[in-house]
Amino acid sequence: MRLAMLLVADGMMNILGATPNATKAAETFLGIELPDAVSGFLVSMVTDPWVDADTMLAAIAIDHTHLFRTVHRAYRLLSEMSPIHEIEYQDERDGSLDWIGYFLTVVPTDSYGTGEDYSDIVQAADSPLPFIHRAGNAYLDLVEFIHRTVFSHPSWGDPSDMIVFTADDLALLADVDIRSVRNAMGPTGNKPIRSFKAFQSDPDDERAYADPIDAIEWLSGRRGFKCGRLDAEWVNSGIPRSHSLAALGALAGMMFWLNGQTTEKMAEKIGWDVEQTRAWTRGRGLDAFAAKRVAEAAGLDPKAYSKQIAKLLKKEN
Structure with a gap:
């Protein structure tokens, strides 16, 4: 983040030219006092072997910037793994990830006149800022899909x-x-x-x-997959408002998949084979009687789950 800010300040000084105003603007932006010799090639200071780059970068005042707040918020989203029902996915996009995407477009990728290429900072997929932007958006896509499944409309699917x-x-x-x-x-x-x-x-x-x-x-079968907990009470609150049989079947699977277990474990708890269990999670073979057994295995309200499936089956028929 500090190097990105340094690149922006570098471009700012080059646009304004070698004037006292350029130096003042960069110093205000970075929150540091620049050496007298600086004339618009700020990034060269942290690539100069005779300069203590870490000390120089650490001095840049970033903690109270909007850039820092947005990146820190995205980092918390991915590290704290709050329960899924607590994540306001559109607020997270509006208040964090969309801003990070915007900031990535305004950072210069070189320092004119030095020949250095800094495009990796904002373009390389595995660099910290692009990575947190991509990973955060992928996670919010998952969270949004789960929310839409819990409170499904008739055309879900x-x-x-x-x-x-x-x-x-x-x-x-x-x-x-x-x-x-x-x-x-x-x-x-x-x-x-x-x-x-x-x-x-x-x-x-x-x-x-x-x-x-x-x-x-x-x-659910990948070691590296992590997500917030899918809370049974929250899912139960959505069952009477769910208007899709397929979504109700999927929710039973999600109670396992998003809480650290697999389809095989789900099949074992219900007492079915894996293929019958998988079919249920795709909305095939649903019936009100078996729904109680599935709900009990998934930790959901058997009465509410069975009642809503019966209601939708009746409407479908």
Whole structure:
């Protein structure tokens, strides 16, 4: 963050030119006093082997900047892993991640006249600022999909609702190489994650999306996958307001997948085989009698879950 600010100040001084106002503007922006010899090539100070770069960077006053607040908020989102129902995903986007994306577009990627290239700071996917921006957005996509599933509308499951995760998103969420994700994705259903294109005109290797239920089930088996707790009371509060049988089936699976367990464990607790269990989480084979057994295994309210499934089945028939 400090180096990004230094690059912005560097560009500011070069735009204003070698004047006292340029120095004052940079000093105000950075919160430090600049050496007399500085004339618009600030970044060269931290690449000069004769300069203590760490001390120079540490002096930059960043703690009270909007940049720091937004990055720190994104860091807390990804490190604290609050319960999913406590995360206001649109507020997090508006107040943090969208700002980080904006800041990444305004940081110069070089210091004119020095020949140094700093594009990695804002462009390299694994550099800290781009990484936290990408990882935060992938996590909020997951959180938003869960919220929309808990309080599902009748058309939940339409193709437009399923445009959630790309292979890049899943690699970030699972903390694995993207090749591992691509190897698990395929359009025919013979791989763990079914993939599809938003538009048929899209090339096969472009913008391939993952079926989100397949994706969340797959994530549950990855060691690197971490998320906030899916609270049973919150899910129970949404059951009477859920208008999709498929969403209700998926929620039972999510109670396992998002709380550290897999489909195999779910099948074991219900007393079914894995394929029957997996079918239920995709909204197939639902009935009010079996719903009580599934809800008990998932830690949900059996009466409310069974009642809502019966209600929707009746409406469907």
